[in-house]
Amino acid sequence: MSSLFEKHRSTLETALEVIRHRGFWSAYPEMPSTRFYGEQAKEEGQQAYDALLNKDFSLPGYPEQGRAGNEQSPYGVALGIRYPVASAETLLKQSQEAGKVWANTPLDVRMGICLEILARLNSMSFEIANAVMHTSGQAFPMAFQAGGPNAQDRALEALAYAWAEMSQIPGQTDWVKPQGRAGDLVLEKHWRIIPRGVSVLIGCQTFPTWNSYSAFFANLVTGNTVIAKPHPSAILPMAITVRVAREVLSEQGLPADVVLLAAEDDGMGMAKQLALHPDVALIDYTGATAFGQWLRTQAATPLVYTEEAGVNSIVLGSTDDFEAMCQNIAFSLTLYSGQMCTTPQNLFVPRDGVLVNGERKTFDEVTAGISNAVDALLADPVRAVMVTGAIANEATLERVAAMRGAGRLIRDSAALPGMEQVRTATPLIQALDASDENIYGAECFGPVSFVIAVDDVEEGIRRATQLARTKGAITGAIYETDEKRLAQAVDAFAQAGVNLSVNLVGGIFVNQSAAFSDFHGTGANPAGNCCFADSAFVANRFRVAMWRRLKK
Structure with missing residues (x-):
């Protein structure tokens, strides 16, 4: 097993247990308390966020062809951050190249990397909270909880479901069929998990991480590469996420382009360009119904997972x-x-x-x-x-x-x-x-x-x-x-x-959805065709191929 997997094994094992009984558990404390995050965490997170403002955002090794970004905080200030951009063709080419390596990376290595990314994101929850607050308009307490630990819990939940589905597939076995006097017929059989390919994640402004992390990590761990296309008004939270993911990948000797950012200014149409490209295998989308319907009918791939509008x-x-x-x-x-x-x-x-x-x-x-x-x-x-x-x-x-x-x-x-x-x-x-x-x-x-x-x-x-x-x-x-x-x-x-x-009263509200216990959405009405998260959310993000031969 990989060192990162061993480092985080207990977290995954607990998540696997909790999704079976669906009681309360959170891997990442949702209270912005010094008890959990340290005496200086809030101040350091604010400083880290402030250091990003009015500068070019750095993504080492990114196939940069220009800059974009015009985020305006609903709290009255411009962020002034310019992000590296590349054409849809360039992003897809780089993603496919990285995918050749990522698809053949052992499952435990991929899982260890995903869990390490989550751990680092959790340690940066105050920085991410400021990024979510000033792009979505959420108040700081909600931005911390929903944008940080709650989103991270949803990501871990998706990883647990993916592990449960993939780990039940053996790597190999001897298939023995008795043939009577002729002796046993023995076949040596091998199975391999085959990812779908390049995934595109189209995010929303109001919950840029909470509505994205389930798909982001489900796609990564199942061997697909990820192109994150955040809302033009809420790029920063996903840009930070992408940067952390690329850092962990590079440290493990893997191509950073397994994860790419598709930043854009409003009106550039990157989502449609990517959705219509035949090399895109998977699309995840959160947003208005009109574009969700367009994706489900017009996208080049039929594998489109959506959360859309509804009337509650x-x-x-x-x-x-x-x-x-x-x-x-x-x-x-x-x-x-x-x-x-x-x-x-x-x-x-x-x-x-x-x-x-x-x-x-x-x-x-x-x-x-x-x-x-x-x-x-x-x-x-x-x-x-x-x-x-x-x-x-x-x-x-x-x-x-x-x-x-x-x-x-x-x-x-x-x-x-x-x-x-x-x-x-x-x-x-x-x-x-x-x-x-x-x-x-x-x-x-x-x-x-x-x-x-x-x-x-x-x-x-x-x-x-x-x-x-x-x-x-x-x-x-x-x-x-x-x-x-x-x-x-x-x-x-x-x-x-x-x-x-x-009959909800007191401190629990219909708006709230708890990871590991509440299935968010059902996929059974027009508000979306999937659920965060269940087996169906992850199982079709990979396929299984076999090779076999007679064993002497």
Whole structure:
């Protein structure tokens, strides 16, 4: 076994055990604490990030043909970083050359390298957190957790699934078939894992590492080379990742071009150029549905893994704790200004209200309860920006403005006071009727939510799951104390391919997805065709070839 594999073996073995029982475990502490990362980690991470600004980003050995980069922080400053770029043809040529060596690198060596990359990225979590914060607009606590340790956990989860699939294939065996008096027929058989080839990873702005690391590491460990094509507004987090990967590869005497960065300025069209090239074997994509559909129909390879837009819903029927329910929903609507693929958009509420300990709260009391909970959450401006973060791009603000007047106003969206240079927007909440599906029946990305009057809980379940089947959904939730209705909801959401959260209160929210336990997405509705992570996510990234001969 390779030295790096032995160094990190226990981490992999624990991950393999946890994905079988799916209990709580995290390999990489998500709290930005000196206890885990050292007394100087935060300061050193800030300094490392600051040192990258207003400079050319260095990627030693990269086949550079120019520079690009125009990232603007949603917190009001330009990053000023220029990244090396190369044409699609050049990147593919270099990737294929490196792939000849990488494909023949033993599995334990590849795994050891991947685990070492993750360990180094974890040690750089404060630097990466600043990079994620100033490209995505996430507040620092979320940028640290989601951009650093949580993303690293998802990567390790994918590595564990890949190892489980590949390690069950033996390298060789003697196949013995009894032939009676003629003696045994013996064949010497050998099997080899064959990677698909060059993979292209098309990232998003809002979660540049969390939504990319599963595929990045799944492709690497299965022997494929990786061309990382980050969003033009969020290059830095993946550029840091690529640099670390190339450093580890070079140290192990392997071609750094196993991992390449496809940086670009907005409008250069690199994603389409790569997707249409016949030498690309695998594509992973996170982003809007329109481009996801284009990839699935037009890309040169049929192996396209996507996470796309969806319409997430909450059905409100009854609760034992109205205040706690409203607070939980308010946080879910407000967190990162609704810019999460897991954020609920539609809240289906019976016209005659919600039962609370046997007494009915009217529809208007429910909407007021949620709106007031949002106001209370955001009352302290310092805490407010830690919850909302910043708006990643202007298009989201324009979307919020365009949706004003779409329904009866419950709560208007506004910029956070005292944050003039930061792009912010609090939740816009409007009341609609079930008949207004032309408004609530499509994703409205950002801090926009609809409280929709339905005849009863059953209609809410029916409409929520129908939207999931037709438009897609990553998450679903319900507040209901009647066990019979809960059973109906569980069946309906499962049949729609949606993971369901029930009666969440306190410190757990529908937005959250825990590696090693929660399957993120299902691949069973239009919000995406894969899951982070399961066996299906990794198993088709490689094939198995055999050679055999008679053994004398």
